[in-house]
Amino acid sequence: MSSPKDDKKESLPSIPGCDTIIDLAVLKGDVLTAKVLNLIQALFPEYAENLDNIKLDRVSGALTNAVFFVNAVNKRRLLLRVYGNGVDQIIDRGNELAWLARLSSLSIGPKLLGIFGNGRFEEYLPSTTLTHHDIREPETSKGIAACLRELHDIATVYPFSAEKDHLEIWANIDKWYRVVMGLLPVLYKKSDGWDKVLETFNLELLPFEIEKCKQILEAAESPIVFAHNDTQYGNVLKLEKTNELVIVDFEYAGYNPRGFDIANHFCEWTYDYHSDQPASMDLGKYPSYEEQIRFLNAYLDTKSKHNNLGVLDKAVTVEDLQKEAAMWLMTSHLSWGLWGLIQASQSEIDFDYFLFSTQRLNAFRVEFAKWK
Structure with a gap:
């Protein structure tokens, strides 16, 4: 059986992606919201149709990344994960994404929706x-x-x-x-x-x-x-x-x-x-x-x-x-x-x-x- 690393190219081509970076040290408030909106419009054009406003709610307690709920009127909620500064020294993103693809095939956990330069969007599961x-x-x-x-x-x-x-x-x-x-x-x-x-x-x-x-x-x-x-x-x-x-x-x-x-x-x-x-x-x-x-x-x-x-x-x-x-x-x-x-x-x-x-x-x- 192959390693998850062997499956990366095969498993992930359907996941939309881009190289955009969200720098949380610089982007704040309305500027951050506008940046995320532009990113959503680029990655998910169908979802973003008639979408001109979103609200970001930061989730507390995340120790490695910054995590946000993305809310929009009449749209399903998304989960946004912005990787922490220097986290590439700690985490193998390729390995993580390959395993997420495998878990998705087994219907385990939230779906991976899109990838950008220093983060990703995931399915939001209505939950506590x-x-x-x-x-x-x-x-x-x-x-x-x-x-x-x-x-x-x-x-x-x-x-x-x-x-x-x-x-x-x-x-x-x-x-x-x-x-x-x-x-x-x-x-x-x-x-x-x-x-x-x-x-x-x-x-x-x-x-x-x-x-x-x-x-x-x-x-x-x-x-x-x-x-x-x-x-x-x-x-x-x-x-x-x-x-x-x-x-x-x-x-x-x-x-x-x-x-x-x-x-x-x-x-x-x-x-x-x-x-x-x-x-x-x-x-x-x-x-x-x-x-x-x-x-x-x-x-x-x-x-x-x-x-x-x-x-x-x-x-x-x-x-x-x-x-x-x-x-x-x-x-x-x-x-x-x-x-x-x-x-x-x-x-x-x-x-x-x-x-x-x-x-x-x-x-x-x-x-x-x-x-x-």
Whole structure:
């Protein structure tokens, strides 16, 4: 089976596109609205017929991109995503778009409607976005587990190939570490005191710790799945008509060990991105053992929609799956810790990425010490 990268040219020709750039550092208010209107008229002439006015509503809580609802009288709502400054250092857009095409063919998630120089338009799904309280609610948590299992089982339709594909977690950690080390001079000067904090982390040790992590996690024997890799509550929608849960935003998606994706979701229980301290992690909110077991039982009880004999149907106890996720937890902390430092150096989004990063790197060292 081919890699998603092999399918890009084949899968995406019907998606309208252009090279227009929307610079949010320069474009504001009515000027931004006019720019987006012109872009819509260029990409979607049929939709834009008799369209001379739109309204943009920015969605709060997005940490990588700026996200807007595009509203117009007597027109369906669109979702506009403008990529964050410097995000190309973090995200492989070609890989993301190829996977979006595959997901669309499986009727999973919103449709990709159009692409421009630094962003895209997506189908808007009439829905409400979950909150940090919702993901703790027992039935909702079990619903998220079922959604995650459905995504993971896509690996039975598009299997991982060791010859053509890579694991996102190690590719990202290795890449983001190199980027961070190149950005250290910028980070040292970015804000008073950052240099002293960063020196305490002794980031030069990370390559040795990363290699040790790889050795430790080989023993976890976690199967390779199609992983979302960012199941925070803002990426889970409840559809208005059916109350069905839908996971969206596949920027970080790709092949990864099952244990990583589950642990990564558990980490999102510790954040409230709409609070007074949105970047602060509250480890006291990490799901208890009983809450983890409830989630994992729902995950294992979900029947595959894609293949009756997939790799995920291999017998595993819920206790084994809990340990698997516990072992991979350290890599979630490490990857987002590095991500946070890159964002801290350049993002224009109002979010304390430096605090976010240092807390995740601290948590990585705590978890790493349990297994080394």
